[in-house]
Amino acid sequence: MKLSRVLPLAGFAVASTFAAHAETLTVATVNNNDMVIMQRLSDAFEQSHPDIDLEWVVLEENVLRQRLTTDIATNGGQFDVMTIGTYEAPIWAERGWLTPLDSLPADYNREDLLKPVIDGLSYNGKPYALPFYAESSMMYYRKDLFQKAGIEMTEQPSWNDVQEWAAKTNDPANDIAGICLRGKPGWGENMAFVSTLVNTYGGRWFDMDWQPQINSKPWQDAVGFYVKLLNDYGPAGASSNGFNENLALFSRGNCAIWVDSTVAAGKLYNPAESKVANEVGFAPAPVAVTPKGSHWLWSWALAIPSSSSAKETAKTFVAWATSQDYIALAGEREGWASAPAGTRESTYSNESYQQAAPFAGFVLNAIRGADPTDSTLEPSPYTGVQYVGIPEFQAIGTRVGQMVAAALTGDQPVKQALDAAQRATERTMTRAGYIEN
Structure with a gap:
């Protein structure tokens, strides 16, 4: 729990300077195993970003799709980060519903992202979602x-x-x-x-x-x-x-x-x-x-709706959750076989991942082979x-x-x-x- 939520319960006043800088991000995601792990590991993000508070809305897949589609189509603004896929990203981007994600930190290493995956999340050459994991069947x-x-x-x-x-x-x-x-x-x-x-x-x-x-x-x-x-x-x-x-x-x-x-x-x-x-x-x-x-070819990805009032803060979280550092964190804390798959070349050249995941090369070829x-x-x-x-x-x-x-x-x-x-x-x-x- 955040400091801002603990102190008032103990009878203390929160410093106005802290409150002025604290910002809450509402993250909507699907209840798949990898997303549950992301929620669990987000304590590392909050520790390194004490001025950002994450609130999670975790839903079954069909319910999530309905909630997100309704919210974004009506400019509802309930969510700052949405978990969407390769179907929604280009369609919603064309309608102006998503924030472009082409201005990323230098250490994000966008070139490391698998091309079929990031291409599927782009519109007119710009990415409108960043892949958390990608998959074939x-x-x-x-x-x-x-x-x-x-x-x-x-x-x-x-x-x-x-x-x-x-x-x-x-x-x-x-x-x-x-x-x-x-x-x-x-x-x-x-x-x-x-x-x-x-x-x-x-x-x-x-x-x-x-x-x-x-x-x-x-x-x-x-x-x-x-x-x-x-x-x-x-x-x-x-x-x-x-x-x-x-x-x-x-x-x-x-x-x-x-x-x-x-x-x-x-x-x-x-x-x-x-x-x-x-x-x-x-x-x-x-x-x-x-x-x-x-x-098939699919990616569950993180996007920022145009209706969010915390776009820059949301970009910070999205960049962290889809980064090489996050994959390393998941590998170290959850086991490398459970690290997010299908998004980065570096994951498949990582010896720890290769040893833990005998299916790694097979999956990479399946993703590349789906057209x-x-x-x-x-x-x-x-x-x-x-x-x-x-x-x-x-x-x-x-x-x-x-x-x-x-x-x-x-x-x-x-x-x-x-x-x-x-x-x-x-x-x-x-x-x-x-x-x-």
Whole structure:
């Protein structure tokens, strides 16, 4: 607790000179493991900046997106630092909602940032958010369960392979699901995964005339496969599981296979965080018809809304939390496997990180290999691997995610759910002027 908050409780008056210089920053972030660590380590920032007080708003991913979008669109000014991603950064920057972050301290070493990552957070050549961690997607599996089932991992697994392996390792009697995948509805939850599945099945969200393709054959094949796979070999209640829920399941030993974010590797390989740390294997995200778009590219990043009244102070915090020094602090205090991944070249040349993170080179190559400008088998008019880089996608993706979840729970057949999603998306795109009546 800050001195300014302790002394009044003890009956003392706070010096007016201190109060005049103290400034509170309200930081909104997602409840992912890396962000929880950032909050925990922020005591180091407050100790070196005694005139800055941090107040944290930590929210589940879908709730965070809704709160931040509402606040920034209405110029609400509730937050000084926002955790956003590669989807929001260029769209919000174009609308003038974010503060440019091109004037950074000399020791920040912007050139050390991975180019695909900082490019995704930029607009017109200027960064409007700085990456806290970045990720692609990959496959995790239990080496002990694979060995027991006589399964040998291939260099590039296919989804047909995964189905076969999930069947062999599924063991409900011992509370082990053959596979865990995102089922919780949301454009950044189930649809982040489902979009990559659709991509590798040869599908796309829109054709070159912005006509939705959601009830096309690749979509029906991909979603039909997804629904059957999870219903046959997934955990109970899969439609409620997002990234955090599946991370908890796998780390407790309740999943044989999990396809999700590369950022989970740090926790899964940490014996203090994972019961299966010594048994985790990893492989590329599986493919079907094409490797294009089979693994995503994303960054959780820190941005400063234009509505903040503490922009310069907020820049100080954002620069600290995304710096090489912060990564070193996280490595030293939390273990190098838990250091923020995917943002800086120096992290991947650090011997301590390389020794603690056997997946380091693999993750770096996955991030570099994901191409948001060419993620579909047939041409598409949008950028993004697991999302579509237009303002309307947040609503579209969330609505489609709800319909896919309805198919997963059996409330609707897959075709009926995708037909409804197609009609809803057509209406949205027509109202927005992308397509004509």
